[in-house]
Amino acid sequence: MVKKLPSASIQLPYPLYCCDFADPDHLVVAGGGGPGRNGVGNKITLLEISDATQLTQVTELELSPNEDNVMSLVVVGPQKDKPTTTTVLAGVNSSPADINKGQNKHLRALTISQPGKSAKTGGVKISEVARDALFVHKDKDTYQRILRLSPPHEGLTSSPRLGAATTGLSKHPQIALFDVPSTNSPRWKTRGRLDPRVEAMDLDVIQTGPDTYQLAYCDDHDVFTVEVSKAEISEPKCVYTIEPEEGETVKASFKSLRYLTTGFLVTVVNNPKSRGVALHGLRLPKNEAENARLAIRAKLPSGVSKATSLAVRNLSPVATPSDKQGEAQFVIAVAGNDSSISLYTLEHKSAFDSDILSDLAPFQVLKSVHPSSITNLAISTFAPPEGSTKSSSELCVKLASVSVGCSTVVHNIPIKKHVDKSASSKTGKPPKPSRYVVALKSKGESPATVITLTSLVFLILLLAGQALLEAKGISEPVLGARKFLPASWIVPLRKVPRVEELAKEQKTIHNLLSDVNAHHSQQMVIKHEDLGAIGPDGLPALHVDIHNEETHGPATSWENLEKKDQDLWKQRLKKSGHWMEDMGETIFKGVLFGEIGGAIGNIVGEAL
Incomplete structure (x- = not known):
């Protein structure tokens, strides 16, 4: 019997569109009814989630009823000299009157003061401290649909983080890039803008060096990457295109993407005609001459016809961008249009100069999590519990989900320490350093899938061997390989x-x-x-x-x-x-x- 994940929920008086963790014990959620006299407010709410059995509202900020609801939100983190003050960035359109005047200060900076111990004793306050516009076009229907920041690094606290925001419903699509400083200021500094041919379906950012970053974004059928440095922002490069399946004329379409490492992306793909959802792991190119390649894939349960949101968490993140990602496990959550959440683990393995993705496998499907459509997912960060008083049975990452039906649910996913002892027993070398993995067992591929993949690999090896024999002149020309091989191969x-x-x-x-x-x-x-x-x-x-x-x-x-x-x-x-x-x-x-x-x-x- 599948072990049920502990969960807690709360119902708020307004529809929710976004969420993010302030810390492992606090969650920020936001949304609202938009401008008008519908009686539904626009709010940002701080929830305490330390108790696995219940969620508690700590405080909230009610925004102007004349302005739009909150459609995107990301927690920056504690300010450097004020560890009890957390900065939050949010996307909120100005009032229709201001937008008609060509003024839409859609990016807001807010602070949550004392979200730590005082959360239980009161005094916590959410305040707006700055607002400005990132997009230069003045379309009345445009809003800030997506907001992302490059993940922080534990060993690189002095480096700024790169942010990216993209338009929604705009006649002139834009992606704005900006710096979020590591200083005490909650303000940002614009880096530049991109003008994609169509609006981005999703985007993500990762830091690749001391002051270099890469942006990845997708539209319906293509994935693009952009290199960002102090000196310049490169032109977008299309690195991957979805092609129709054999016998089909309609292509599948991208819904979401996230970086796993600087070398891999994971994407959610909605199949045409609502015929299911797939996860695709893409190996990113190492140079300009290459394109991304499909590295691994898995299908979501047949009951999910479309995906609505994606969240990913690395359980063994590197300390700095220059560190090589070793063996690690990722937790992946995909929300479906049936209000389910499909949970997967994915292994990243590294040997010599090669990195691979393996074992993309489900470990639980959470059914009917919300009474209505899930709008956003988030997974809390995980740091090894050095000096922690928590027992191994209490280690977990938290999965938060919100819905248009005003509900918030938080699930606790148990984590355990893992040491790969098999490698040391075979080689005689010391075991690899311990890492953390999901404590629940993932379900492997079905026997039929394994047999099919094994047969396919065997056939490829046979064909490669036959081509080699023909190149060497040792075999009859069954494949006619010598006609297609470079002359230098024919020895x-x-x-x-x-x-x-x-x-x-x-x-x-x-x-x-x-x-x-x-x-x-x-x-x-x-x-x-x-x-x-x-x-x-x-x-x-x-x-x-x-x-x-x-x-x-x-x-x-x-x-x-x-x-x-x-x-x-x-x-x-x-x-x-x-x-x-x-x-x-x-x-x-x-x-x-x-x-x-x-x-x-x-x-x-x-x-x-």
Whole structure:
């Protein structure tokens, strides 16, 4: 029986559109009824979630009823010199009157004062401290639909974080980039803007160096990346495009994306005609000449026809952007249009210079979490419990979800310490450092899937092996691989043994040419080395090769050789011990012979 995750819920008096964790014990939620006289307020609420059985409202900020509801929100974190003051950024459109005047200060900075211990004793306050506009176009219907910040790094507290916001319902789509300083100021500094051809369906940001970042965004069918540094913002590069499935004309479409590491993205894909949802892990390109590639995928339960939100959490994050991500597990949550949440784990493995994604597997499906559509998901951060008084049974990450039906639900996902002992027992090396993983067992792929994948891998290996054999000239041309392989891949079959090697290998020209004759479609050539390569018999050394006229020069089939040249070749091979008369001449049928005239012919003739 599947262990049920502990959960708590609360009902607020307004529809909710966004949420984020202030810390593991506090959640910020926001939304509202928008401008008008509908009686539903626009609010930002702080909830205490430390008790796994109940959620408690701590405080709230009621916004102007003349302005829009809160559609996007992200917690920046505690201010540097005020650890009990947390900065929050939110997307709130100005009033219709201001927008009609061309003024829409949609980005708001707020502070939550003393959200720590005082949350239980009162005195907590949410205050607006700044507002401004990021978008330059003045479309009346435009709003700030998505807001993201690059994740903070534990070992890089002095570095600013890059923020990105994208428009919704705009006739002139924009993505605005801005810096959120690490100082005590809650304000931001604009970096620049992008003008995508269509509005971004989703976006995310990750830090790649001390002051370099990468932005990824998707529209319905394409994924783009943008490099951001102090000096410039690159042009968007399309790195991946969804193609229709075989036999289909309609493409699937992207719903969401998130960075896993600087090398991988995870995306949610809605199949056409509401025929299901899939998770796709993409390996990002390492240089301009490459594109992203599908690294792993999984299907959501058949009851989910569309996805509405995505959240991802790394349980072993790196301390700085320059640190290499080692083995780690990610928790992935996908909300469906049936008010379910599908939970997955995904493994990141690193060996030598290679990184791979593996074991994308479900560990629980939470059904009917809300009475109406889920609008947003968030997963709390997880830090190893150094010096913590919590027992291993109390370790968890928290999954928050909100809905248009005014409900908030928080689930506790248990975490445990994990040490890969199997690697050390096989190699004799010390075990790898401990890390943390979900304490619930994930469900692996079905046997049919495993058998199919194994068969596919086996078939690919067979085809690759056959292509290699054909390139080497060892096999009949079943695939015709030599026509498509680079010339540099087609290497000589083997050298003809010289006299001193015959005693060791006990091979004659009969052995070699018998092989060649068995694969007579290969254009083989017997030729002399240059005059500097003299064998023990005092004659130029021989070798057998796959014929390449550019490399070997002209060659003639045995049947088309002049009689005198045939005699010279027979005597040459006979004297060196490579051929005897009782072998017959049929062994040379279909074999090309290099020139034996000129200087080489004289040497051979004189020696004979």
